[in-house]
Amino acid sequence: MSNSTPATIEDVARIAEVSIATVSRAIHMPEKVANSTRLKVNQAIAITGYTTNAMARSLRLGRSNMILVVAPDIGDPNFSNILVGLENEARAHGYGILIGHTQNDAQRGLEYLKFFNSNQAAGLILFTGILPFGHQTMTARLPPSVGVFEPVFNGGIPYVGVDDTEGARKAVDLLLAEGHRKIAFIGDSRTRLAYTRRRMGYDAGLDAAGIPPDTRIVLEGDGTIESGRHAVEQLFMRDTLPTAFMCVNDQTAIGVMIGLGARGYDIPRDFSVTGFDDVPQAVFISPPLTTIRQPRTAIGKQAMALLLELLSDGRPTETEILLRPDLVVRNSVSAPSRNWLKR
């Protein structure tokens, strides 16, 4: 019972008075074994407290029951909820997860490949939009992989994300409904698909409202708080002020709010601001940010489900799964102020 060394399949076999092959079958292919023997085996397992040695199993099978999750930054507020979804789904199917963070360092990413060479992981979940490994070199023998949030590279890797266009459309429609006509769009890098798609939602919303695009109030940045702040300064410099700021993500929106606050303006009285992501901070900042929620736990769950499917079937059923983002109305949006309307 409380032996020093854990019970092996042989211990079970001895007690159940069957061969080890039968024990293995009783566990993994119960229908192939007679009811009476299955019972004996189960009893023996209960007595010994046997758990199958995952190492030996993986060695024999040539694949492990672990999934490697690689993210550029574990501390990213978007990360942890995704992880919950990933982990729950994995566990439900007998898989565990392994976490690696690359800190945006390709070299470190590369080191994670050893988990696959050495059979320590069977599949890969990628958070970064790029492969964390040297590109061409490895694409050939890449393990079954699924991207989260963003499509990966061009490697034909399926991914699970959110319908960015629809989400952006919801944000812009809210602002339009409040009466805003001059709505700035503060983006991040044009190379990111999320930017392109959210921008599409913005453009479409404006177009549907009959408002001609005004490129003077469409800015690019890098998605950080600092970049949101900078965007505000730029607009004040140019004297092309909008009445509302629609931001590509919450970080940028927070930056915008800080920038506006520093200039003495009140939100939402003087300007309205929307974000995208609904990071945990969004509810704590002042005023609480109206934003678009990414269903993170659901994304994680779907991504893992897709990967598990990939692992068993070999081919993905879908190459892109987009979940529906929700508008979360808080306190950073109101009708444009009289003053600004006059402009």
Next chain:
Amino acid sequence: MSNSTPATIEDVARIAEVSIATVSRAIHMPEKVANSTRLKVNQAIAITGYTTNAMARSLRLGRSNMILVVAPDIGDPNFSNILVGLENEARAHGYGILIGHTQNDAQRGLEYLKFFNSNQAAGLILFTGILPFGHQTMTARLPPSVGVFEPVFNGGIPYVGVDDTEGARKAVDLLLAEGHRKIAFIGDSRTRLAYTRRRMGYDAGLDAAGIPPDTRIVLEGDGTIESGRHAVEQLFMRDTLPTAFMCVNDQTAIGVMIGLGARGYDIPRDFSVTGFDDVPQAVFISPPLTTIRQPRTAIGKQAMALLLELLSDGRPTETEILLRPDLVVRNSVSAPSRNWLKR
């Protein structure tokens, strides 16, 4: 080269024209092998791109190179930075980390034991103050373990945390220096060691300032935002108002601030508030929270270092490592307002 199956030690041996034993030795005990052969082996490894199969190695050695990290909630804002520290240190020593979250469910915690039975993990890092497994049953065959933040149970498991007493003392001293004399302490559960210790710092600070303890303004809660809010209501009901709230953690402090805000008070004009932890939100709330920082990355690093030591030596050098917490001054503390001083 780009074979479908990864190279094994035998491939290397064949190319280097030595036995597999020599290859293994060349890798793990290089000094035991002649220079010339070591060179040949290294070349062969380079040619084949060989990586040792961790499964086979673990099976043979009877231990793995993975560390299981169990936390009640991966989404906890305290968690991710710790993880960075843990992971960096682990990787530096050839270990990887495995993450599990129990969601405060003992049953789920129990399931993680299989990682040890099956040799999938060599050691354990515990975030929860309690063992996530059935208590008495398992203590005997518990793997090498280290606690983080809090001592674990009574199982003689070493842990790495922060000097709570010193941190609390810094907070209370700041409030005293600002001129506060009536300082409330909002705690969480008395069963938590962190509570006891932070309370000790509070008591000591008051004592040093010659202020007699006033139990009417020392409250208990459960460490949540809601509980902070509730504490404010209680104090208003009883009409025993302090001029400052010293909170056992940031969540409670945020709750206190929300509660005070809801009653129309301004912080820090009407009341001062301090927290403990310096969670990421602390800087985003309004006003930004003055709090005590836990050096999270450092804690993680130390905890992992301690565990690794445990794994090799068998016995821990220290049973408790406390790091120094820092006061982070932001905007939630000022001198008590005239009005309140009169009381």
Next chain:
DNA sequence: ACGATGTATGTAAAGGTTTACATAAGGCTT
């Protein structure tokens, strides 16, 4: 010149599992 000592390498077993193949027994068909 011989045994002793030391160094470098090879041989083979062991670690726990899964599974192809072999065997045995029972039930059908004719």
Next chain:
DNA sequence: AAGCCTTATGTAAACCTTTACATACATCGT
């Protein structure tokens, strides 16, 4: 009752390492 199919179980090989033990050879002291 003979042959055949089906079902249940056992035997043994394979997965890839590490390492105790054996072997071979060179070096050294006497």
